[in-house]
Amino acid sequence: MVTSVASESSYRAAMEKVKAQFAERLQQAMRQAGYEPRPSVLEREFNLRSYSTQVTLHGVRRWLRGETWPTDEKLLVLAEWLKVSPEQLKYGTELQNRIAEHRETWERLNYQERETLEAFINLAPSQRKIVREVVMAFAKAGKAEG
Incomplete structure (x- = not known):
């Protein structure tokens, strides 16, 4: 019982870190694309580009704060708008780099x-x-x- 509580706690902490890192990457991608990373800007620009789903100011504010992250469908809209891959936006480049290192090792x-x-x-x-x-x-x- 103690182990499951501890592992659940560490899982939650890890997920909070992942969401915070997503928020940082989203803000950085917005800056690099020439947009100020503000909820009103994100809401407007997202809703201009998405025909199937719209977002609210409250929802995008939570993305920018690292409280939640978007669904895959919304992530695709963000990635296309900000000209970054969905994987890079959601997970960063660290995972891709590790995969590339393993692939290079195998190829050697x-x-x-x-x-x-x-x-x-x-x-x-x-x-x-x-x-x-x-x-x-x-x-x-x-x-x-x-």
Whole structure:
């Protein structure tokens, strides 16, 4: 019970941080597009561009304060207007950068290394656990030597 309360609390704190970061990115995107990051400006410009859904002054004020974030449909309108990708606006570039780093790491592997990793993936879970423990022991020993 204590663990679930603690994890729920940390989840809420993490979500508050994510929403605050979204608000910062939204304000920055508005400035870069030449708009003052004010609720009245955001409401007017959004409603001029959206035919299917409208926003209220109160709603966009909550976006700018980091209290909530828009639905995906509204995020697409914002992204198109502000000329940024929806992913970048909602999550920033950190996630995209980490994905690119992982992709670059995979692309640097030679054929034998890829073949080894694919063989590892095809092992039974119990066998993968053993192989992982051996590899992690080698990695730890390598760090101690280096």
